[in-house]
Amino acid sequence: MTHFDVFGLTPALELDVKALEQQLRALSLEFHPDRFAQADARTRLAALEKTTALNDAFKVLRDPVKRAFYVLKLKGVDLDSEASAAQVKMPLSFLEEVMERRERLEGLKHARDVEQARAMADEIEREKSAALERAKVALERDDVPEATHQLGRVRYLSRFIEEVEALEEEALS
Amino acid sequence: MAYSDKVIEHYENPHNVGTLDKEDPNVGTGLVGAPACGDVMRLQLKISDDGMIQDAKFKTFGCGSAIASSSLVTEWVKGKSIEDAVTITNKDIAQELSLPPVKIHCSVLAEDAIKAAIKDFQEKRARRQSGDASAVKQPTTQP
Numbered sequence: 314m315t316h317f318d319v320f321g322l323t324p325a326l327e328l329d330v331k332a333l334e335q336q337l338r339a340l341s342l343e344f345h346p347d348r349f350a351q352a353d354a355r356t357r358l359a360a361l362e363k364t365t366a367l368n369d370a371f372k373v374l375r376d377p378v379k380r381a382f383y384v385l386k387l388k389g390v391d392l393d394s395e396a397s398a399a400q401v402k403m404p405l406s407f408l409e410e411v412m413e414r415r416e417r418l419e420g421l422k423h424a425r426d427v428e429q430a431r432a433m434a435d436e437i438e439r440e441k442s443a444a445l446e447r448a449k450v451a452l453e454r455d456d457v458p459e460a461t462h463q464l465g466r467v468r469y470l471s472r473f474i475e476e477v478e479a480l481e482e483e484a485l486s
Numbered sequence: 487m488a489y490s491d492k493v494i495e496h497y498e499n500p501h502n503v504g505t506l507d508k509e510d511p512n513v514g515t516g517l518v519g520a521p522a523c524g525d526v527m528r529l530q531l532k533i534s535d536d537g538m539i540q541d542a543k544f545k546t547f548g549c550g551s552a553i554a555s556s557s558l559v560t561e562w563v564k565g566k567s568i569e570d571a572v573t574i575t576n577k578d579i580a581q582e583l584s585l586p587p588v589k590i591h592c593s594v595l596a597e598d599a600i601k602a603a604i605k606d607f608q609e610k611r612a613r614r615q616s617g618d619a620s621a622v623k624q625p626t627t628q629p
Contacts, residue, residue, distance in 0.1 A: 395591035398522035408519045412526050415547040465521045472524025 315387060316370035319363075324384055326449045330375050337371050378471070381445060382464055384452050390461050392468060403465050411469050418476060427484045434477035441470040489550050490584035496554035501561050504543040506530040511614055514607025516599040520591060525549065527556050529599035533607050537568045544599075551589040555579050555596035568604050 317324045320336055344363040349356055373379045382392055391397045414433065421430045448463035489497070506513045508530065516529045525548030532541040542560035546553045558579060563571045579585075579593035 392521055395520075395522045395588070398520065399591060399594055401521045403519055403521065405517060408517045408526055411519065412517060412528055412545070412547075415526060416545070419547075468521050469519065469524040469526075 314366070316373050316383060319366045319370040320374070324387055326377075326381060326384055326452055328374060328380065333371065333374060337367055340367055378445060378467060381448050381452065381460075381467075385448075385457070385460050385464055388452070388455070388457050388460070390457060392461070392464055401461055401465055403462070403469070407466065407469075411473070414473060415476075418473065418480075422480055425484070427481055430477045430480055434474050437470050437473050441467055441474070444470065489554075492558075492583050493550055493554040493585070496557040496583070497550040500544075500553055500557040502543050502557065502564075503545060505545060506532055506541065506543050511610055512607070514603040514605070514610070516602030516604075516606060518595050518598045518602055520548070520552075520595055522591065523548065525552055525595075527552060527595050527599050529556060529559065529596070529603045531563065531571075531600075531603045531607065533568060533604075539563045539566050539568065539571055548595075549589070549592065551583065551585055551592040552595060554583050555585075555592045556599065558582060559596045559600055563600060568607070571600055572604055574600055 344360045349360045373383050444463045444466040448460045451460035508515045514531045519526045527546040529544045544556040546556045576593040576597040
């Protein structure tokens with residue numbers, strides 16, 4: 314059963330998250346373990362499993378990035394699993410760019426230049442959005458290699474942004 | 487999850503962090519990444535013309551295990567021939583550092599980095615030799 318199945322949806326890259334949240338509330342009430350307190354063990358277990366499945370599915374589907382990675386996984390490429398992600402080779406020029414940016418960020422960390430780091434993160438945030446959009450187009454077309462490449466980019470760019478966020482947290486404390 | 491003592495040792499006091507001149511014909515650069523976490527590792531080897539690894543430097547942006555794996559391989563490959571260096575496997579690295587299963591990919595990354603660096607050196611050398619017409623070996627004709 315896929316995360317989409319749990320909500321009775323067909324796999325899609327665009328979702329109405331508000332509607333999904335309402336659906337989660339309604340279904341959570343329907344399958345709430347309290348309502349099955351008097352039921353037999355098997356029914357209680359089934360209700361509990363349904364509740365867990367709903368929450369797990371919601372966590373993935375509510376987030377456009379996680380949702381795109383999940384749709385790619387349904388097409389056979391799991392970028393979250395170490396073993397399968399290891400098969401994905403990003404172009405050298407991209408890795409060089411990542412390395413160079415991480416080195417620049419390291420320099421900014423030492424200089425405690427949070428402002429400049431934020432400027433880099435903003436630029437990378439835009440590239441990440443563009444890569445996500447391209448990934449979605451590729452997934453719609455069933456172009457798995459291109460979707461894998463673009464979501465690979467999203468992964469590295471997200472990692473950079475996380476580093477900047479950690480730096481900002483540190484500067485605040 | 488607790489890191490092993492050896493990981494902590496390398497993480498806190500990494501060996502051979504830095505860069506070598508990537509334009510140097512005797513320097514091979516291996517750059518690898520892990521799409522599951524978005525981390526990158528660069529390993530550079532200075533290799534003599536007769537294929538001995540004289541120096542090794544690394545730069546890794548990643549978790550403690552990735553840093554420890556790359557630090558360890560720089561120690562291991564120094565003084566080895568490239569033929570011996572390519573026989574280092576991720577299993578050797580993972581075992582030496584007692585990496586837990588979820589961190590095995592860090593040792594895979596380090597193994598890939600060694601191979602990529604040596605390949606880069608070999609390609610550079612081949613290009614140098616083909617540029618120098620007198621050094622070009624004639625391909626053996628197929629029987």
